[in-house]
Amino acid sequence: MKEVTACPVSPAPPESQGNMKEVGPQALAPRLATLLPSCTGAAEFAPRRRSSSHSEKAEDWAAISDMPNQDVRDGKIIHALIADALFRFQGVETEPLDMFWTSSKDQEVIDKCVERVKSVYLAEQARGAHPVLLSEHRVDCLAVCGLPDICVGYCDCAIIADDSIRVYEFKNGHGPVHWEETIGQCKLYALGLIPEYGTRPQFRLTVIKPGRNYERCVTLTSDELIQWGEETMVPLVRGALQGKRTYRPGPHCNICPGRPLCRAWVTQMIAALDSRFGSEATVSLQQSPRLNEREVAELLRMTQEIESCQQPLEEWAVGHIQHGGTIPGYRLGHNPGNLRFHDEAAVRQILEAHGLWAQAQKLRTPHEMQKAIGNEAYQKLVAKYAYRTPGKDVLRRDDTIGGSAQ
CATH class of the missing domain: 3.90.320 (Lambda Exonuclease; Chain A)
Known part of the structure; x- marks a missing residue:
């Protein structure tokens, strides 16, 4: 390396x-x-x-x-x-x-x-x-x-x-x-x-x-x-x-939190892809126009490594934009949070008292609970304990900037 x-x-x-x-x-x-x-x-x-x-x-x-x-x-x-x-x-x-x-x-x-x-x-x-x-x-x-x-x-x-x-x-x-x-x-x-x-x-x-x-x-x-x-x-x-x-890129990169933003790792990965599958690559008369099993395995490994970086790259980009930075061709969107119970112990006591815990004990979200015990019982007994988590900002393509996100 x-x-x-x-x-x-x-x-x-x-x-x-x-x-x-x-x-x-x-x-x-x-x-x-x-x-x-x-x-x-x-x-x-x-x-x-x-x-x-x-x-x-x-x-x-x-x-x-x-x-x-x-x-x-x-x-x-x-x-x-x-x-x-x-x-x-x-x-x-x-x-x-x-x-x-x-x-x-x-x-x-x-x-x-x-x-x-x-x-x-x-x-x-x-x-x-x-x-x-x-x-x-x-x-x-x-x-x-x-x-x-x-x-x-x-x-x-x-x-x-x-x-x-x-x-x-x-x-x-x-x-x-x-x-x-x-x-x-x-x-x-x-x-x-x-x-x-x-x-x-x-x-x-x-x-x-x-x-x-x-x-x-x-x-x-x-x-x-x-x-x-x-x-x-x-x-x-x-x-x-x-x-x-x-x-120094190597096997340790798999557990390094900086890998998605590391120029050395990205440069090495791009060079490896380009040398094998880039636009300048040629197919000789002795080669099949189709990839063989070994080449498919190699390409899968590379694409999996790249895909594993997408999530942390997006999270970094979100934080960068939140603090006044820009990522050309991208903007912030917001995903709403999930429904949760703020007092699981109280919900369990209420359901047990009404003989409904057996139906709900495997269910962890208010939505699943509502379906299991019925909307009427849900609204009457435990709906007040449900709340929505804050959610989070996410990265979206900015369609108002023509072609820059392509």
Whole structure:
């Protein structure tokens, strides 16, 4: 792969990159920081926004329900429900999350992650190791290495015992596990726990992806962990934030949030398509005018990669226009929000009291509820609990500009 070294030139000022709240100096989320060993250019795409956990307050989840990217939406919901189950396991009362519908496969992911953590916690408790269970815990990953407030995130789960610290990273879905980057996240979370809980003789870092029956663990000493932070991550982070960046396309691009706007990746993809299927390509007499199976497979892979960038590109363009920018040939439209119940627990109590819960317990939206119990019962009993989420701006072609969007 070709490498490109350049000074950082953002495609737009940070304040134009979507609906984000600025936090001042540029910071790197742990997931983005773990890309630096492969491509320091990933730092170019670090957003200036507030850090947030998967356990958002219930009122904030109205916006999540309107997310068009199903993978992101499902991932947030799965992580929130895992955290909720672990909080309840500890006897911590949390806000009800009944409004989150999950498929049977997603629920299986949740159950496996929760049961795995519970079994380890109870085993540590049984041997008298005084475990402390953390879920969605905020950590300042490089503070122990002398770089506070630069790499801050939320650890999916950790168990702090007398002689060990266990860190868990949960992954949903069925795609491949990017091991180097994922275990890098675990290392950063483990480093972030040291200022608060101190060192331990042993750090056990575990990646769990139930959708692929995947669980892999590595064990490090505190010295090995801190050495990795100081000798590997600190120089990379300092250099990247000072503008020393090399853009190196590769397999890691699949999990880089900056891929749709990365000139190095886009240039490489266009060059690959043009060399194989561009207007200058010729068909020799020895070649069939039809593509063969291998060529179809290659073209499918390329088009899938391009299609996967459409959603984040559109989201960036929406944020850019919202903050006064322009995208030639495009304008903003607005999609109305979805109907939701603002108090699922109250709705359930009402339906149970009237003998209607059996008909409605599998239904999560007011529209489905209305069809199940009938409009008269719906209007009389639960319609007042329904509300419409804010919806969101979306990108539309501007048909008033002739030909510019073609």
